[in-house]
Amino acid sequence: MPYVLAVAVLAGMTAAGHLLIRAGGMRWMLSAPADLALAFLVGAGATSLVTYWASLLMPAWALWLGLGLLAAALAWALGLGGLHAGRYLRYVGSVRRDRPPGGRLAPSDRKLARGRWWAYPLAALALADALLVLREIVRSDPGWDGLFVWGIKARYFFATGGVPQTYFSDLSRDWSHIDYPFLLPVSEALVYRAAGVADERLIMVVIAAFFISMLVLLHELVRFWRGEGMALVAILVLLTIPALWSFAGQGMADLPLAVFVLAGGGLVATWLERPGSLRQLVLGALLLAMAVWVKREGLMAWAAAGVAVGVWALMASVRARRLAWRPVAGYLAPVLVLVPWLADLALHHVVDRNYARLSLGWLVQHGHRLPVLAHALLAELTRLPNWGLAWVLVAAALVLSPPLRSSARGFLLWVVAAHLLSLPLIYTFSTWVPYTDHVASSIDRLVFQVLPLALLLLALSIPRLAGRPAAWQPAPAAEAARPGASDARVGSTATAPDNLGRSSS
Structure with a gap:
């Protein structure tokens, strides 16, 4: 029963996220599975934020309030789903009644994917690997x-x-990093409250949900750009990386952080390549802001993406001869949800004792660490027992196919490189003695945080295997003619002029 209640909490988060995305007009419509994965991420972030905000006013009842909101969202989703299911069944019945005797459905409804027989064994192998990792997660402590x-x-x-x-003033908890964000622990606490027991095995149910979201989003983003075949190959490459098997079963926040970075980075990259509705950019920015709410290292990806959006807006301003301020404002707005937490840390003078305060004097005094740290990073990226040939393949793909004309690939390369190259600089401020122990204990986890995004970059650097990717398929005539349809499709350019800060009239 506790596991059923844990799944119900996760379903409530998905329903809440779907409601928020629909209410904000931020749907990307990549696919139904991708929509559910994005809804779960947004719901997990929003629920944990609301629970934390409620704790500022009524700390003894905050979890109950969070569960109440999840229950309401789940009830709404089930009711709406039942309504749509009834309409669909009536539609299917009308089609069958109107079909002439002996008639058949349209060829598009019964067409098989001829010429892609090789995709079926790849899909079966990917599914088997995914189930094995999922089994390892659920059974692990x-x-x-x-x-x-x-x-x-x-x-x-x-x-x-x-x-x-x-919590912030009790120094006896300082060893557990009281300065860390709360998305994961609050989500786990909501599961505990729903189950009525603090069973650590339920933590792995939450981690399993993030793992499934990572697979779905990587598959759908690659499929959107490079087709189904390349998407399956990307999933297989991810599932064969030893570090994934290691980190997935430990209940750490690095896997959820990697999922948020993948989702937010992938959506922002897609928007930069084919600018559509500004609200779609806001969804990507929201996911990257929530990456900071998972773990502070998410700040590196958020800041790097912000610089890229700023450069894009500057270039758009030059081309249009008008200030393109809306993309920058839309990107920065979601991070405001973290202001109460940051204010709490500042109010209670919470600092991370593992690192010195940022100062030029410390950097100059300990600058001799940088060559050692750069060598440690390079050694980690080429460590076969951890990563196999994943990072070697990424580097080779970039050398053979530089991202010169692709905004999406250039953006992904910039975010991944900014994250990795900032690691030596971060460890320069380590207060551990010796600091190399700090590096050895955590650098693999920090590298893992951008691994799925790097695999997305790798997939986009390789020509599609077969077929035509969804990104370049024209919309059906009926869909294109529908009023407002261009705002909902991924990659639509109909609203691009409005993104530059001009009136759409």
Whole structure:
């Protein structure tokens, strides 16, 4: 029963995220599975944020409020789903009644994917690998970080009913990093509250949901740009990387962070390549902002993407001879949801004792670390027991096919490179003695955070295997003629002029 209730909480998060995306007009319509994965990510972030905000006013009842909102969202989704199911069944019945005796459905309804027989064994192999990893996740116990950094916070929030202000001032918890964000522990605490018991095995149900979302989003983003065949290959490459098997079963926040970076980075890259509705960019920006809410390292991807959007807006301003301020404002707006948490940290003077304060003096004094740290990063990227040939393949693809004319590939390369190249600079401020122990204990996890995004870059650097990707397929005539249809399609350019800050009249 606890596992059923845990799944119900995750379903409620998905319903809440879907409601928020629809209400904000931010749908991308990549596919139904991708919509569900994006809805789950948005719902998990929004629910944890609302629960934390409620803790500022009524810490003893915040989790109950969060569960109430999830229950309402799930009830709404089930009711709306039943309504749509009834309409669909009536439509199917009318089609069958109107079909002449002996008639058949349209050829497009019964067409098989001839010439792509090789995709079926690839799909079967990918599904088998995914089920094996999923089985490993569900059957594993959280590792040290999963239990004593994230899980212990979830137990504490479950016991207190929310996130009390005393949490930030209790230095006895400093060893568990009280400065870390709350998306994962609050989500786990909501699962605990629904189940009525703080069972660490339920943590892995939450991690499994993020793992499934990662597979779905990587598949759908690659399929959108390079077709079904390349999407299956990308999934197989991801599932054969040893680090994925290692980190997925430890209950750490690095896997959820990698999912948010993949989702947000993939959507922003798609928007930069084919600008559509500004609200679609806002969804990508929201996911990257929530990556910071998962773990502070998400700030690197968010900042790098922000620089790219700023450069794009500057170039658009030059071309249009008018200030393109809306994309920049739309990208920056979602990060405001983190202001209460940042204010809490500043109010209680919470600092990370693993790193020194940022200062030019410290950087100059410890600058001799940079060559050692750069060598450690290169050694990690080429460590076969962790990554196989994944990073070698990414580098080879970029050399053979430089992203010179693709905004999407250039953006992905910039975000991945900015994240990786910032690691030596970050470790320069480490207060560990020796600092190399700090590097050895965590650099693999920091590299993993952009691995799915790097695989998306790898897939986009290789020509499509077969068929025509969805990104370049023209919309059906009936869909194109529908009023407002251009705003909903991925990659639509109908609203591009409005994105530059001009009136759409």
